[in-house]
Amino acid sequence: MAISPSTPIDFAAIATEMRDIVSRWYNATLSIVDPNTGDLSWNISTNTYNANPAVTIWSGSGRIQPIKAPFISKGGEVYDTTVETLRVQIPYDNTLNFIRPGMSVVISDGGENHYLPKMGLTIVSAINSSYGWNTTLECQADAKSVYSG
Numbered sequence: 001m002a003i004s005p006s007t008p009i010d011f012a013a014i015a016t017e018m019r020d021i022v023s024r025w026y027n028a029t030l031s032i033v034d035p036n037t038g039d040l041s042w043n044i045s046t047n048t049y050n051a052n053p054a055v056t057i058w059s060g061s062g063r064i065q066p067i068k069a070p071f072i073s074k075g076g077e078v079y080d081t082t083v084e085t086l087r088v089q090i091p092y093d094n095t096l097n098f099i100r101p102g103m104s105v106v107i108s109d110g111g112e113n114h115y116l117p118k119m120g121l122t123i124v125s126a127i128n129s130s131y132g133w134n135t136t137l138e139c140q141a142d143a144k145s146v147y148s149g
Contacts, residue, residue, distance in 0.1 A: 011130070015092075015132045015133055018133040019091065019092055019132075019133055019134065022063075022089070022133050022134050023061075023091060023134075025063045025089075026061040026062050026063050026089070026090075026091070027061070027063065027111035027112065028061065028062050028063065028064050028107060028109060028110055028111045028116065029059075029060070029061055029062075029107070029108045029109035030059070030060075030061075030062050030064075030088065030090075030105055030106060030107045030108065030109075031056045031058065031059035031105070031106045031108070032056070032057050032058040032059070032090075032099060032103055032104070032105055032106075032123075032137075033054045033055070033056050033057070033103065033104045033105075033106055034054055034055050034057055034100075034103050034104075035054045035102070035103065035104050036054075036102070037054050037055040038051070038052055038053050038054030038055070039052050040052070054104075056106075057096070057097065057099070057103070058090065058093070058096060058099075060090065060091065061090075061091070062088055062089055062090040062091075063088070063089040063090075063134075064086055064087070064088050064089075064107070064110065064111070064113075064116060065086065065087045065088075065089075066084065066085070066086055066087075067085040067086060067087050067138070082142060082143045082144045083140050083141070083142060083143065084119070084140065084141045084142075084143045085138070085139070085140055086121060086138075086139045086140070086141060087136060087137070087138060087139070088105055088121065088123075088136070088137040088139055089134045089135065089136050089137070090134060090135045090137070091134060091135070092132045092133060092134050092135055093135065094132070096135070098126070099123060099126040099135070099137060100123070100126065101122075101123055101124050101125060101126065102122065102123065103122075103123045103126075104120065104121065104122060104123070105121035105122075105123060105137065105139055106120075106121075107119065107121070119141040119143075120141060120142065121139040121140070121141050122139060122140055122141070123137050123138070123139050124138050124139060124140050125137070125138040126138070
């Protein structure tokens with residue numbers, strides 16, 4: 001697609017073309033879950049909890065990339081080196097509701113990284129640019145939570 005100073009830029013055409021290109025790098029399988037929608041109710045007669053699972057608002061293939069970012073300060077000069085920052089990209093979907101900070105990314109297949117499904121990711125930012133190539137989620141993971149099992 002040629003772009004010249006005398007030709008208007010067709011942002012929609014560029015975004016549509018780029019969606020197919022960037023989707024080739026989606027090698028992980030994941031879900032976005034709203035943890036605020038699930039609840040547990042106590043059944044006094046059976047002495048058990050009835051679990052209403054959190055709602056999965058999206059699932060499919062995506063891309064997970066680490067972000068080289070400064071450590072998160074806990075105040076003063078002390079930095080928490082156990083928090084990992086990751087970028088998750090999923091296919092652009094104009095019908096998907098706003099993905100809020102605090103929602104979770106559950107990784108069922110980490111592609112070439114076997115430890116990614118062991119990480120619990122929390123979304124901290126989900127605002128995208130005006131180019132709709134894909135949906136980009138900035139996430140954090142507590143690296144201490146990764147177990148060796």
